[in-house]
Amino acid sequence: MQKNSTANILLVALIICIACSVIVSAAAVVLRPMQVANKALDQKVNILQVAGLWQQDQTVEQMFTNIETRLIDIEDGEYSQLFAQDEFDQRQAAKDAQLSIALTKEQDIANINRRENYAKVYLVKEQDQVVRYVFPVHGYGLWSTLYGYVTLESDLNTIYAIKFYDHKETPGLGGEVDNPRWQAQWQGKKLFDPEGAVAFQVKKGNVQANDVRAQYQVDGLSGATLTSNGVTNMFHFWMGENGYQKFIQRHADMEDV
Template sequence: MSSHDSINKILLVALSLCLVCSIIVSTAAVVLKPAQEANKSLDKKRNILEAAGMLDESRGVEEQFAQVATRVVDLRTGKYVDDVDAASYDQRKAAKDPGQSEALTSEQDIAKIARRENYAVVYLVQSEGGELEKIILPIHGYGLWSTLYGFMALEADGNTIAGLGFYEHGETPGLGGEVDNPRWKALWPGKEVYKGDDVTIALVKGSVDPANANANWQIDGLSGATLTARGVTNLVQFWLGENGFEPFLKNLKTGDV
């Protein structure tokens, strides 16, 4: 056998192996995709329940999520829309699409997100009798190193905080990463967002002084993570403000949604 024939056979075997491997990988991706999507959906529901302080590890996530109604809100009007499918709507993708989002001015963009999507998915916790108990809103904004993604939960009054949780970020462990610390997250429930018509809730440097007149609108800062703390304040104030969910919360209070 000539060296030329040997090289051709080696190339043929290598090509065949590449083809077989690519088929296996492609098949695995297709087969596993439904399971991956199901796990992604389950994880999202878990994060929503956890942010609202409703997660019970002894019960199934789907069972607990049954009391949560999912709706799509037009952030420009603060009203529900029925022609956008909440299950398939991708908020992150929409925020990058000029046709599905609006550019923010530097004055508006305190959360450093550049664009705000036109529609947002909100989650409403209802009692067995159908009464509203909690409102859970998706929030995001830039910290020190990354964009933080999370959920803010409010009581039915649309003002009292029920909980806050971030499910994705790249902040420094032990510093800005303390946004994941259960003790810090436990400081949020019971605090208020609005003082009059202003979004007043904010992180402070150090610890909140209970004697301070604004203590009910303040959260302990993150030690050694000034920029992350500032980012959290800004993103919360943005999403609870006039360019975020404030119009929706006002409409919800009056029943005009």
């Protein structure tokens, strides 16, 4: 065969393609466990940060000894042993018809279509007492579903912190949900009014200190009312009757967890 013949060129190209695809596939397979481990580690870092336990000079595993991961049955608000926590992927469960329910239009205020039946809740402990709870939350903003965590004090009404770890809102607009100065306002805000209804709200504009509702409000994100409303709706859903409300009613300030 001529060195520069068409057949020879095609043969060389084919060999290179096969060799490259073998290398890429092998890399994907070999690196997969590392990717999974890094993703799990990243989630733990997010949880530690929102739980107020993050410290630069300790390992994630060391810090995580102060957190107990529990699975809860969202429907009845009780702890569940149905899955080992490590085996339960909550985001996957929300897509699984066996492990989630379809929400009606009226129920689906967070625009998430389906709600998983079980959730992982992280109990932050000090001397064996639960001092805070970290709950996963998600809901639709303007361009994307925002995934995050909210930490509540042991009264399960006072917000300690929030953090979003995945969204595709516009940087500088809806993406300001990640701004630590905006997130700092959430600390100390209340979720429920005295009747037990979810009163928390990302307000349009700034919170007025003399407003009786100020304790339930944080400033809106300027130029991003649609993302702000998405965050409000997310909290109304997850803290409401189709979210964690039963768990909250059962466990507020209980010590026997």
